[in-house]
Amino acid sequence: RQKPPSVMVWVRVTSDGKKAPIIFVEEGVKIDQAVYLHLLSEEVVPWVQREYPTALLLFQQDGAPSHTSKLVQSFCTDMFADFWSKDLWPPSSPDLNPMDFGILSILETRVCSKSWPSVEILKKKLIQTWASLSEEEIPACVASTVRRLKAVVEAKEGY
Numbered sequence: 813r814q815k816p817p818s819v820m821v822w823v824r825v826t827s828d829g830k831k832a833p834i835i836f837v838e839e840g841v842k843i844d845q846a847v848y849l850h851l852l853s854e855e856v857v858p859w860v861q862r863e864y865p866t867a868l869l870l871f872q873q874d875g876a877p878s879h880t881s882k883l884v885q886s887f888c889t890d891m892f893a894d895f896w897s898k899d900l901w902p903p904s905s906p907d908l909n910p911m912d913f914g915i916l917s918i919l920e921t922r923v924c925s926k927s928w929p930s931v932e933i934l935k936k937k938l939i940q941t942w943a944s945l946s947e948e949e950i951p952a953c954v955a956s957t958v959r960r961l962k963a964v965v966e967a968k969e970g971y
Contacts, residue, residue: 817931821938824856825915826869827954829947832859834939848878849887857891868893874909875901908960914953918945 820837835855841847860869871892873879880898888895906912922941928934 816927817929817934819931819934819938821919822851823911823915823919823942824859825911825950825954826863827951829950830863831942831945831950832856832863834942836935836938843876843878845878845881845884848884852884852887852891860892870894870896872896872901874906874912875903902964908957908964910950910953910957914956915945915950918949918953 819839820841820843822835822837822843823831825831832855835851837843843851869892871888871894873888873896875898878884885897889897902908919938919941923934923937928937
């Protein structure tokens with residue numbers, strides 16, 4: 813039996829509901845420190861500067877190894893007005909990451925509920941679905957994150 817087509821996507825959103833264009837990671841590419849730094853410098857920073865030229869934004873990422881290297885942490889500290897370093901983010905906490913528990917979950921539910929005949933068709937469906945995410949859904953996921961983080965603090969990190 814043939815494995816259904818799959819792709820790796822890289823997405824980013826802001827708490828006010830904006831979403832940057834979806835990026836497809838080429839098959840076989842591992843997101844290591846070098847690839848991640850390239851994505852940050854060539855995709856994230858220019859997009860942020862274009863969309864929010866005067867805003868002081870908080871940049872948050874998860875604890876993936878490519879995100880936590882000294883070089884990446886230093887880059888993020890230098891490039892973003894406010895940055896949550898790896899020391900501020902609980903390890904193994906997808907329930908505290910709006911991308912993991914919310915936004916990508918929505919995308920997966922809407923796209924992956926059926927099998928697609930080819931990678932090209934899957935990519936088209938992902939692009940369509942990503943574009944159709946409303947500007948209300950994203951802030952709702954972020955607001956849920958804030959509630960979840962407050963609950964962790966109230967539980968004295970015993971979540």
